[in-house]
Amino acid sequence: MKKPVAIELKNITKTFGEVVANKNVNLTVYRGEILSVLGENGCGKTTLMNMISGIYFPDEGEIFVNGEPVMIRSPKDAFAYKIGMIHQHFKLVDVFTAADNIILGEKMPVYSVTEETKKIKEKMEKELADVSDEKKKKIQAKYLAKIGALPFIKLGKAFKFGHLTKNRAKVLQQIADQYGFEIDLSKKIYDMSVSEKQTVEIIKVLYRGADILILDEPTAVLTPQEIKKLFDVLRKMRESGKSIIIITHKLNEVMEISDRVAVLRKGEHIATVETKKTNEKELTEMMVGKKIDLNIERPEPVDPKPRLEIKNLTIMNKEGGKAVDDVSFVINGGEILGIAGISGNGQKELLEGIAGLQKTESGDIIFHNPKKNKPVTFFHKTLKQIKEMAKQGFFHYPDGKKVDLTGMKKKEIEKLVNEEQILFYEDEIIDLKHKTPLEIRELGIKLSFVPEDRLNMGLVGNMSIVDNMLLKSYRKGKSIFVNRKKPKILADEIIDELEVVTPSDMTPVRKLSGGNVQKVLVGREISSSPKVLMAAYPVRGLDINSSYLIYNLLNQQKQKNVAVIFVGEDLDVLMALCDRILVICSGRVSGIVEGKKAKKEELGLLMTKTEE
Amino acid sequence: MNEKMKKEPLVHIIKRADIPQWKSWVIRIGAGVIGLLLCAGFSCIFSKDFGGFFAELFNGAFGTERRIWMLFQNIAILLGIAIALTPAFKMHFWNIGAEGQTLVGCLAGAACVFYWGGEIPEGALLVLMLVCSMIASVIWAVIPAIFKALFNTNETLFTLMMNYVAAALVSLCISIWVTSGSGVLGILNFGHLPKIMNQQYFLNIIIVVLITLFMFFYLRYSKHGYEISVVGESTNTAKYIGIYVKKVIIRTMIVSGLFCGIMGWILVAGTNFTVYADIVGGRGFTAILVSWLAHFNPFGMILTAFLVVFMQQGAAQVNTVYQLGPSAFENIIVGIFLLCIIACEFFINYQVKFRVKNKNATPEKKEKKTTESAEREEKA
Incomplete structure (x- = not known):
């Protein structure tokens, strides 16, 4: 048929x-x-x-x-x-309410009494043409009554429209129910x-x-x-x-x-x-236009050690409700932790909270800086702090001896630090609660956030790719002028490696397609060898090729012992890519499941789990 | 379905993705020429002399040596104020208070002369004037910035209102200083910038050139300039990469205020040697236009400032020669011209395509027609 x-x-x-x-x-x-x-x-x-x-x-x-x-x-x-x-x-x-939005622009139907009268008269005359006199009167009376009623009909229609306007939510709700939409239109x-x-x-x-x-x-x-x-x-x-x-x-x-x-x-x-x-x-x-492998790899985590500990974290939203409610979890280096959940259930706030962009209400975010046997630098520490930490026995020399800085002169200590002679005994443990976003970024906790509006956070639409690379590095050095040389090299590298389609590295980012914008953002965050990489919806709106490229990038980071947090929406992908999946619902952790053992139904259920 | 619905629309307006540089300049110059022709046509109504308009226009701007100096002096003042405004605009801080910021700079400079003129050496007085002018202007500029940064107050209204406060403050000071009842502060005898090559305005122009160069490098190559662009484009991104947005807003307005102060100083010490409520003469507002038209490019502003001042001075000359009455005529001429220049930005951003008539025409013909319409559009 x-x-x-x-x-x-x-x-x-x-x-x-x-x-x-x-x-x-x-x-x-x-x-x-x-x-x-x-x-x-x-x-x-x-x-x-x-x-x-x-x-x-x-x-x-x-x-x-x-x-x-x-x-x-x-x-x-x-x-x-x-x-x-x-x-x-x-x-x-x-x-506006949903109902208002739906009837927005709707006008009261035009109803002209004179025109309607004309129409009725024409109709009457047609009918009168071949009828006997007696009947004529009857018909005339009938039509006159109709004409007389016109103003009232007009009034009635106005009332009806008024009724519709007043009860728009109800009237529209009927349409919604008819198709089985579950929605409150007065919201x-x-x-x-x-x-x-x-x-x-x-x-x-x-x-x-x-x-x-x-x-x-x-x-x-x-x-x-x-x-x-x-x-x-x-x-x-x-x-x-x-x-x-x-x-x-x-x-x-x-x-x-x-x-x-x-x-x-x-x-x-x-x-x-x-x-x-x-x-x-x-x-x-x-x-x-060519064959593609649709499998996502999941290499085994190498040397998983806690990298980020979230303890009883609570974050308020703008309205004063709890966006993130008493969330606790641990993410290890070298693993990908998936976060599943209906969008708007606190994922954004959680990640922003970790990155220091949201004020946290209570709870701790503990970062284990993988510094074991690595040299201390002046990057985050002042001389005074280093002295203090040495006193408490945090450092050792390359030969294993404990560092003792008492009585040493400033210049001597500086020399030791610059020659990388002072090493950490253990991983450094840092509470992120009181750090600024900048300090958190510089500790290596990178947020590759892709909110609804890609260009809203992380990138500047009107700036070129080079200038967007510059965003993260422009502060370096004492010169008052910016140096665009290194960002340019980086931009070209990213364009090259991630196959960004762009006329040149000076093209404003807003002119690129969504997938390419994404590549630029993720590429930049990865380039700085992060220790924690948070990616929210990194493949939203991307085509297959680009999506797989991003998955591969995340896997590469994982193998470099980076702790990767991946907020995703496609459960199939989450199950294929992540080592563990944390399910979040109304700002609470409703479950953490192993990626290998996870079932779609189970995840779906956890995502909508309400308070018992 | 009626016949009307079936027709293709007469014109399409298409947003251009990119336009070659030369093409946009053809459009701009075309718009300038059209603007001039319209202005000539308008003045022709009164003067009955079409060609004379152009002659007097150039005569007014370049006619005598003094006029040329006036031209450059006026360009310098307008350009300087526009430059002062630019960092704020680039940050999307809509500061329309340059008028007031410059005015308080003038007032502070004049106050120095009034109280210390003759008592301290001329050189020291000039430096004192400069410092006071800068401080006053910075205060005027930074108040709205602080409110914007801390309470997110609307900066446009705030800066606008500060203009009126500044004007009232000047009137108040003059009424205190001038006891004769004339209400006019005469020419002050001290605190004059030195003449170079016997030209009073030469130093002013040099200072503005230096300011322009500084601002170009400041905006394009300095870290501050980079931060300003990021904050202007997206405060979220700025916060994400660790820029303290509040600090940048306040700092940028301080920079903007500093340069307004320098311009106020130039007005008092190098141009008018006095102060009155209308000393800036609306240039604080015209500067907004100068800055915008040049897309915040300091070098572009030299051109736009030139155009504005050239038209103003030329139109004034036309007005005098043909005795066309009050200065309203000048304003209309300048208005018509600027309107054309501003309107042409539309044709740079959008492409206007006319309907191709005769849909059944052979493909070759069609192509020819489209190129024709494109040409027509370019001429328009």
Whole structure:
């Protein structure tokens, strides 16, 4: 059985300056089907969809909706053709409730009494044309009554709209319930989690009567449970005859949800295949253009010793609630500790707390600086501190003798330190609670944080790659001027090793695609040989190639005896990559499981575990 | 579906990813030419002399040696204030209080002359004036900065209000100093900057050139300048890498205030030799425009400051020659010209593409049309 065509693209081409985003793309979407658009980052998926939803206008080619050629010049036009797009970055007013956001821009329907009167009169005259006199009066009376009622109808409609405005939350809630969305629409947007915000966007589009829904990477920010719910909703929509286009690069989801898959590569449409008749491997090959190994390695941890001890850590959020609540765990050097949890459950605060960016309420963060048999330096210690520590017997000479500095002159001590003659007996134990972010960074605890907005923390969008490398090193040296030589070398190294796609090392970071931004950030943090590396969602929004590159980088760090904390969202990846997985829920540790033994269901359950 | 919906939009506005340097300059120069033509057209309404406008414009700026000196002097003052503003702007600290900051600098300088003029040697007086001017301006600049850093107060309103306080303070001081009732502080006899090559303004210009050079290197190559850019772009990143944002805000405003103080000193000691509430004459605000137009590049500001002053002086001359009445005419001329210059930034950031008529045309024809429309757009 062939379904009716909902939308058809013919030979669509779009260029931005010299960059060809889409080239002669042909695509057909049927009614009542879910089509996945699959492709690596920067292959033109989003551009293509933006042309359907009226954000861009194609340079060449035609779009057909329901078989008719159309010109979609603006999102408003797209809406007129019942096309709705849910963007990756939500476009919602934060201080409004969900319901307000959904009806935002809705106008009271125009209802002109004079025009309606005219219409009724015309109708009446038509009817009066061939009727007997007696009947005429009756009909006239009937129509006059209708005309007379018009102002009241108008009033009634105004009331109805007023009612809708007043009870918008209730009315919209019905729509939400109908599709099985679990959401409270009277909540303010700023109180909502990412998944709730996404739901609001979907309801908004549905409320406006869209038949063709485009979702731009909808699962990138959701937990397995949320994804499942979303997919259930999407299936319900499909049953009610809507066409759904999902942009994604998660293969397992493609296999799970879609009826057909369209693969794009470098702006060109490679093929559209039926999901049943293909498999993940084939799709990957189409997507990347070459064969790829989809296994993640997990080397055994070497010499795991505690590196970072978190003891009863509590961190407040801005509203005064507990974002991190009495969290305790230990992370060893040479292992990858995964942190699983629904986003917004304290992961961000926990990592920021460790990095010194969040004020901690109570608890300790103890850092074991792996200094055993390593020389002491003036890097973090003043002469006075070194003297004090020597008194307490922290140091030994290379020949094993205990260091005694009493009675020594300043110059002599300085000479000893500079010649690396004073060594630590044991690992240095440092309480991070009272250290500044800068001191913590310099101790080697690196945060490669990737929040919702990649460029918000860690990188400066308007600065070149070189200047972004400079961020971490510009303070070095006594000169009042910055030195860009070393950062430039580093930038070129990272571009080279991590295959960053960029016109040059002087290109502003904001002009790079998401994956490349990520590589620059992670590359910079790794380059300084960290002792603890915290990476939050480092592969969010990355394509397969780049994701595996990042996994490999983390593994390399692990083998260099770095303690790696990996906050992830893809449970499959967490289970494959991490040695242990800590599950966090409402700011509390709900369990720590071994990566090898972990089961997805178990993790999912822990993620939503509520107080007993 | 009606016919209207089926048409392609008449113009596309496309954000440019990148524009070649020469192209952006073609647009800018084109805008300048259009601006001049519009100005000439406007003055033609009153003077009935289209060509004469240009002649008088240049005459006003370069006509006599004195005018040329005035031109450079005015550029120097405007440029200096713009330079003083720039570090704050680069930090995204919207300081619109340069007027007031410079004014209190002037006041402090004049106060030195008023109280110590003639009593201490001229050289010492000048140094004292400079120090006092700088201190006063720094105080004026740093108050909003402290409030911004500690309480996140809106700096735009704060600095704006400080302007009025400064103006009132000057009026108050003059009413105390001048007892004759004229309400005008006459030319002060002491604390004049020395003439070089018998030119009063030469030293002013040299000082501003030095300031410009300093600021260029300060912003581009110093660690402070780098920190300013990072704080301006993203305070989160700044905190992450360990920059004390509050400290940078306050420090930068101190730097900004220091240079405002130097400019106030130049105004009192090297230009006007007196002080009055309108001594800065709105240049604290015009400087914002000068700084922005040059994208905060100190060398670019030389050009933009030149353009502004050139137009002001030229328009004043046109006004005098054709007797067009009050100074409103000058303001309109300068306004029209600057509007064109500012508006052309739109064409640098965005590309305007016209609809290609006749969709069924052969591909070659189509291509030709697009290049044509591109050319048309460039001319526009």
